[in-house]
Amino acid sequence: MATEHWRSRIGFILAAAGSAIGLGTVWRLPYVAGTEGGGAFFLIFLVLLLTLGSALLLTEFVLGRHTQEGAIRAYKSVAPKGQWQLIGILGMVSAFLLLSFYSVVGGWIIAFLVRSLGGQVTSPPDGDYTALFAAITSNPWEVGAAHLAFMVMTILVVQQGIRKGIEKASVYMMPALFILFAVLVVRSLTLDGAWEGVVFFLQPDLSAISGSTLLEALGQAFFSLSLGVSVMVTYSSYLGKSENLPRSAWSVILLTILIAFMAGLVIFPGVFAFDLQPDEGPELIFTVLPAVFGELAFGEMFFLLFMILMLFATLTSAFSLVEIVVAPLIRGKEKKNRVKMTWIVGLLIFAMGIPSNLSFGLLADWTVFGDIFFNQIDYLVSNILLPTGALLISLFVSWKMRKVDLREELLRGSQRGPMFFNIWLFTVRYIVPIAIVVVFISLI
Ligand code: PHE
Numbered sequence: 001m002a003t004e005h006w007r008s009r010i011g012f013i014l015a016a017a018g019s020a021i022g023l024g025t026v027w028r029l030p031y032v033a034g035t036e037g038g039g040a041f042f043l044i045f046l047v048l049l050l051t052l053g054s055a056l057l058l059t060e061f062v063l064g065r066h067t068q069e070g071a072i073r074a075y076k077s078v079a080p081k082g083q084w085q086l087i088g089i090l091g092m093v094s095a096f097l098l099l100s101f102y103s104v105v106g107g108w109i110i111a112f113l114v115r116s117l118g119g120q121v122t123s124p125p126d127g128d129y130t131a132l133f134a135a136i137t138s139n140p141w142e143v144g145a146a147h148l149a150f151m152v153m154t155i156l157v158v159q160q161g162i163r164k165g166i167e168k169a170s171v172y173m174m175p176a177l178f179i180l181f182a183v184l185v186v187r188s189l190t191l192d193g194a195w196e197g198v199v200f201f202l203q204p205d206l207s208a209i210s211g212s213t214l215l216e217a218l219g220q221a222f223f224s225l226s227l228g229v230s231v232m233v234t235y236s237s238y239l240g241k242s243e244n245l246p247r248s249a250w251s252v253i254l255l256t257i258l259i260a261f262m263a264g265l266v267i268f269p270g271v272f273a274f275d276l277q278p279d280e281g282p283e284l285i286f287t288v289l290p291a292v293f294g295e296l297a298f299g300e301m302f303f304l305l306f307m308i309l310m311l312f313a314t315l316t317s318a319f320s321l322v323e324i325v326v327a328p329l330i331r332g333k334e335k336k337n338r339v340k341m342t343w344i345v346g347l348l349i350f351a352m353g354i355p356s357n358l359s360f361g362l363l364a365d366w367t368v369f370g371d372i373f374f375n376q377i378d379y380l381v382s383n384i385l386l387p388t389g390a391l392l393i394s395l396f397v398s399w400k401m402r403k404v405d406l407r408e409e410l411l412r413g414s415q416r417g418p419m420f421f422n423i424w425l426f427t428v429r430y431i432v433p434i435a436i437v438v439v440f441i442s443l444i
Pocket of ligand 1: 025
């Protein structure tokens with residue numbers, strides 16, 4: 001049984017939305033949309049988020065709240081026979097690996113933030129933004145220290161536990177994130193020529209939709225909602241029995257969509273207003289945005305705001321990734337072991353991230369199966385481990401849990417009826433697994 005619970009409903013929602021909203025939504029979504037045809041991609045992403053994504057989010061909520069247990073025990077307590085806890089262990093390994101490269105980008109954010117405080121980002125020597133990005137990310141001391149700083153910040157919060165750590169930090173960071181974003185949306189939309197970017201982002205060109213768009217969008221939808229790693233199982237295990245799960249899931253999804261919209265509305269108008277390329281790739285926000293802000297009055301300050309916002313978004317996701325690994329390891333001895341175990345796990349994740357970090361500098365020439373280490377770990381986690389986890393969780397919950405329990409968890413405190421339950425169950429039993437398998441087959 002979970003010993004701690006969220007202080008309030010809103011605290012849970014902000015923490016869960018904090019996990020969901022992160023680099024995936026603010027950094028990855030815009031650059032993938034930029035390379036996959038803009039509006040069409042975004043539209044499919046939204047549809048998948050609202051259908052399969054929301055069904056799977058509810059699935060993780062149902063399992064976590066029903067068992068009141070974290071990644072390993074949740075599976076064991078539903079099905080004591082068999083090795084089902086392997087799904088949870090897979091989630092812990094995935095979270096560990098995910099955060100190892102995720103925290104590298106967290107480090108870049110801190111490095112850019114510090115440089116920006118010194119006024120150096122929006123007006124680099126020779127106006128060469130790509131060179132600045134390369135100079136920062138290839139300097140092992142600078143990004144190494146920043147990477148470590150990012151992990152230490154994460155550890156300092158998670159070691160305080162659910163209420164005093166994760167919930168408290170999220171309750172401050174998430175509203176700040178929305179406010180900063182709103183300021184930047186206004187700035188971006190009032191640029192001359194902003195409209196072209198809005199059109200690129202929001203007007204779907206349906207002819208641009210191909211098989212690969214669909215696949216990318218499905219992966220992106222799961223990634224954006226933190227699904228497949230048992231993070232949402234863990235967070236909902238700290239939830240009281242009276243909570244209305246569909247309503248909480250809706251809140252998390254709507255907040256994620258809101259931020260996804262805002263991220264697009266900040267980035268694409270800027271890109272088009274200054275004739276830059278939307279299909280730049282992972283460097284998009286680190287090379288294009290400084291260029292955009294460099295043209296504006298108070299540009300360095302706006303860039304700094306953007307980095308602070310990114311830092312909050314990234315940290316609140318990192319909390320959840322550390323928590324899911326730590327929670328099962330300290331079960332039953334939370335008071336005694338939380339601090340120690342959080343440091344051990346956090347520092348191990350940092351160590352695992354070092355080769356990813358050096359992929360942009362010292363180890364740039366070292367390739368594993370034909371690509372730098374960072375990209376391979378990202379690929380392994382995002383395209384293989386996460387969808388596998390999502391597949392197993394959807395099958396496990398929908399087939400292994402008793403139907404009465406499922407119905408009870410899903411509908412308690414909610415106005416929704418049997419129809420809602422049946423649609424959900426059908427989606428998780430059949431549609432989600434089939435969609436994931438189709439994605440896999442097409443990857444091969
Ligand atoms: N949802 C986070 C993001 O969009 C990433 C994440 C995935 C976090 C899985 C936790 C678990 O950045």
